[in-house]
Each structure stands twice: as structure tokens, then as C-alpha cells.
Amino acid sequence: SSELTQDPAVSVALGQTVRITCQGDSLRSYYASWYQQKPGQAPVLVIYGKNNRPSGIPDRFSGSSSGNTASLTITGAQAEDEADYYCNSRDSSGNHLNVVFGGGTKLTVL
Amino acid sequence: QVQLQQWGAGLLKPSETLSLTCAVYGGSFSGYYWSWIRQPPGKGLEWIGEINHSGSTNYNPSLKSRVTISVDTSKNQFSLKLSSVTAADTAVYYCARGSLGPYCSGGSCYSYYYYYYMDVWGKGTTVTVSS
Numbered sequence: 613s614s615e616l617t618q619d620p621a622v623s624v625a626l627g628q629t630v631r632i633t634c635q636g637d638s639l640r641s642y643y644a645s646w647y648q649q650k651p652g653q654a655p656v657l658v659i660y661g662k663n664n665r666p667s668g669i670p671d672r673f674s675g676s677s678s679g680n681t682a683s684l685t686i687t688g689a690q691a692e693d694e695a696d697y698y699c700n701s702r703d704s705s706g707n708h709l710n711v712v713f714g715g716g717t718k719l720t721v722l
Numbered sequence: 723q724v725q726l727q728q729w730g731a732g733l734l735k736p737s738e739t740l741s742l743t744c745a746v747y748g749g750s751f752s753g754y755y756w757s758w759i760r761q762p763p764g765k766g767l768e769w770i771g772e773i774n775h776s777g778s779t780n781y782n783p784s785l786k787s788r789v790t791i792s793v794d795t796s797k798n799q800f801s802l803k804l805s806s807v808t809a810a811d812t813a814v815y816y817c818a819r820g821s822l823g824p825y826c827s828g829g830s831c832y833s834y835y836y837y838y839y840m841d842v843w844g845k846g847t848t849v850t851v852s853s
Contacts, residue, residue, distance in 0.1 A: 643825065647767075647825040654816055654846050655767065660839035662825065674736065692730035698767055702822065703840045709780045711820070711838070 616644075616699055616714035623720040624689045632684045632717045634699030641704035644682035646675060649696045649716075658697075659684055686719075694721040724749035726844035728817045730802075734851045740804040744817030744844055751775050751798045755820035757840060758802045759790060760813040768813075772820060773800050807851045817844040 616636040624630035634644050641663055647655035657666050671693035672687045682701075686693055699714040729740030744756070752775040760807050771781035773791045778836040781789050804811060818840040825835040 641834065641836060643835070643837045645837075647840075649767075654843040655840075656843070657839055657841045660841070661837045662827075666841060696766075700767075700838070700840065702836070708836070710782065711772065711780075713759075713769060714766040716766040 616701065616712050617697060618697075618714035618717045620630070620715065621718045621720070623722055624686070625722050626691060627688055629685065629687045630689055630719065632686075632697050632719065634682045634714045635680055636701070636712070636714075637680055638701045638704040638712060639677060639680050640684050641708075642701035643677055644659075644699045644701050646673075646682075646684045647698045647700065648693075649698065655698060689719075689721050691721050694719055724819065724842045726817050726819065728815075728844040728847050730777040730815075730847055730849070732848055732850060734807050734849065736808050736851060736853055737806055738851075740767055740811065740815075740849055740851075741801065742809050742815055742817070742847055742849075743799055743801045746819070748802075749842075750820075751793075751795055754801045755822060756791075756793070757818045757820050759816045759818060759826060759840075760811075761816070761846075762810075762813040770804070770815075774783065781819065809851050812851050814846040814848050816846045 646659040649655040663675045674685045676683045697717045702708045703710040725747045730746040755772045757772040758770040771791045773779045788805045793800045819842040820840045822838045824831045
């Protein structure tokens with residue numbers, strides 16, 4: 613299957629921990645990558661590989677994976693973390709030819 | 723630091739061909755997968771297709787019949803053409819650099835688990851299709 617499924621919306625109180633999940637068969641073969649997108653801006657990679665953060669991404673962002681589910685955890689959410697979050701991998705069926713995105717999760721920081 | 727600069731026509735009429743180009747500055751062109759992604763207003767990200775430095779392409783099956791992605795390695799540029807556009811093709815179009823490989827740990831790499839990510843993105847080009 614080439615689909616990645618995310619919850620459409622999640623909310624978290626300021627300073628609390630939130631987990632955003634992504635499910636799909638391809639995640640049994642691929643580590644998900646995660647992107648943050650704020651209104652009017654291009655997506656920004658926040659987590660890749662097993663649990664790697666690009667330079668400049670705060671360490672409150674972390675990733676994990678189990679079976680067909682990948683998770684992005686924000687520990688101590690800040691107001692500036694309010695954004696849309698997308699997971700991404702390649703389709704593991706066939707020859708891994710296609711790239712797939714989850715539908716996105718809108719994170720609200722209360 | 724690698725940067726992607728993209729450009730192309732922003733207003734098209736139905737049935738015309740969308741044409742965008744993305745230039746890669748400050749980094750190698752080889753060893754990566756260069757993708758086009760789009761985002762309709764208020765919606766999520768949709769992968770359109772990709773090309774590598776040798777010109778090998780992969781396309782989203784839902785768009786394959788209308789998409790051509792090409793590369794000019796002499797200029798470190800890659801381009802997107804989408805034919806027969808309709809209002810449904812109205813979106814912000816992004817170019818991005820993708821990395822793909824097997825998961826490696828402790829000096830060993832595993833053929834059954836991989837990583838893929840897009841770490842550099844263009845700023846996006848808004849394309850509107852309207853008569």
C-alpha cells in the first residue's frame with residue numbers, strides 16, 4: 613500500500629508533550645521523515661532516519677518507529693511549534709519508485 | 723549551504739502546459755533525487771515526480787500521463803512540465819532535494835530498512851489555472 617495516514621488535527625497545552633502519528637505499510641521498510649509547515653512557507657525537515665534532527669531543529673523534536681507506525685514527539689511544545697506536520701516515505705511496494713506523504717496533522721498549541 | 727531557486731509561469735489557461743525550473747546552488751547535483759511536489763490551496767502535499775543526475779525518472783502514477791521531468795546537469799537545473807492543465811492543477815509547486823539509502827548502524831548497513839527524506843526545498847511557485 614502507498615498510503616500514509618495521519619490524524620487531521622491534534623492539540624497540546626503549552627509546555628506539554630504531544631505525539632503525532634503516521635501509519636502505513638511502507639513504514640515497515642522505511643523510517644518516516646517529518647516536515648513542519650507554517651502558513652505561507654515551504655515545508656521544513658524536522659526529523660529523518662531513525663531519529664535524526666537537521667541542524668537548527670530544537671532537541672524537543674524526536675522521532676520513533678514501531679511496526680507500521682511512526683511517531684513525531686514534541687517534548688515541551690512551544691507556541692512556535694503550531695504548524696502542519698507531514699510524514700513522508702517511499703512506497704515500499706514494487707521497486708520503491710514512488711514517494712508518499714501523509715495527509716498532514718494540524719497542531720494547535722493551547 | 724545548498725539552495726534551490728525555482729521559477730516559471732504563474733498564470734495559465736486550461737489546456738496549456740505548466741513549465742517550472744529549479745536551479746541547485748552550492749552543492750552537488752549527483753547522488754540525490756530531485757523532486758517536484760505540489761500543494762493545492764488548503765490541502766496537503768502531493769509528490770509529482772523525481773529525477774536523478776543521470777536522468778532516471780519516477781512519476782506519481784496519478785499524474786504520469788501528463789508529467790515530464792528533465793535535467794540539465796551542465797546548469798545544475800531540473801525542470802517540470804505538466805501538460806493539459808485544469809483548475810485542479812492550481813497549487814503551490816515546490817522543488818526539493820531527496821536522499822535515499824539503507825539504514826546503517828555500527829558500521830553495518832541493512833538491506834531491509836531504508837531512509838528517505840527531503841532536506842532542501844525551494845520557496846515555492848504559485849501556479850493558477852484560470853480561463
